[in-house]
Amino acid sequence: MNKVIVYLDDPAYARQRMPGVDGEPTHWVLVACAPRMTHRISKWVSHSARENWRAKWADKVFDQMVPPLRARGDAVTPVLARGPLPELTRALMAEHGTVRVLDARRPRSDDGAPDERRFKPGSLLGMSAALLLACD
Template sequence: MQKVIVYLDDPAYARQLLPAADGAGTHWVLVACAPRMTHRISKWVSHSARENWRSRWADKLFDQIVPGLRARGDDVTPVLARGPLPDLTRDLMAEHGTSRVLDVRRPKQETPPGPGLLPPGAFMGLAALVFALD
């Protein structure tokens, strides 16, 4: 049975990128990567409340992904990431004996500039163009 570690944070996006069943059966180690909270949140929310929120968030994510994988006959081990991903990856690879890791987390999008503003770096590009034309 093939074992695959998968990092995910959005079930709809992950479903699009997960490989189709190949008939051999796969053991998926699903690692939920909860959204980051700002460092200022600790003023209002206790550590245990943050951990409870992360656990509930992961449960909702797994509820949307796990049944589909199990329905096609695959094994699933859900894991909630609680620390740096490189350390977790090493631990999971040693525990499950796999070298295949998929990152199907939704890419972070840059916030667009406000109306009438140039994107970062555009001013320097325009300045270089003006100096080049002189």
């Protein structure tokens, strides 16, 4: 049986990234990685409330991911990430033996990659200056 650890935060994106099955049964270890909260949220929300939110968020993700995989006859183990991923990966690999690891999390848009849908703060000013110079 193939064993695959999948890190995910968006079910639709993860489904696109997950490999197809070759007819061989697969054991999926789905690790839900909840979105990070800002450091300022701790001022307003208790630790237990944050943990409850993470658990509810993970339940919604698993409700979208687990049934289709089980319908194919695959085994699924849902896990909620609560700490650093390298440590969790080592623990899961020790528990499940040698497995493949797939990071199917949606890339963050603030990682420096250009986003065509929005202007950067200085780009509008730069274009205005270029137009003014071109008119002269």
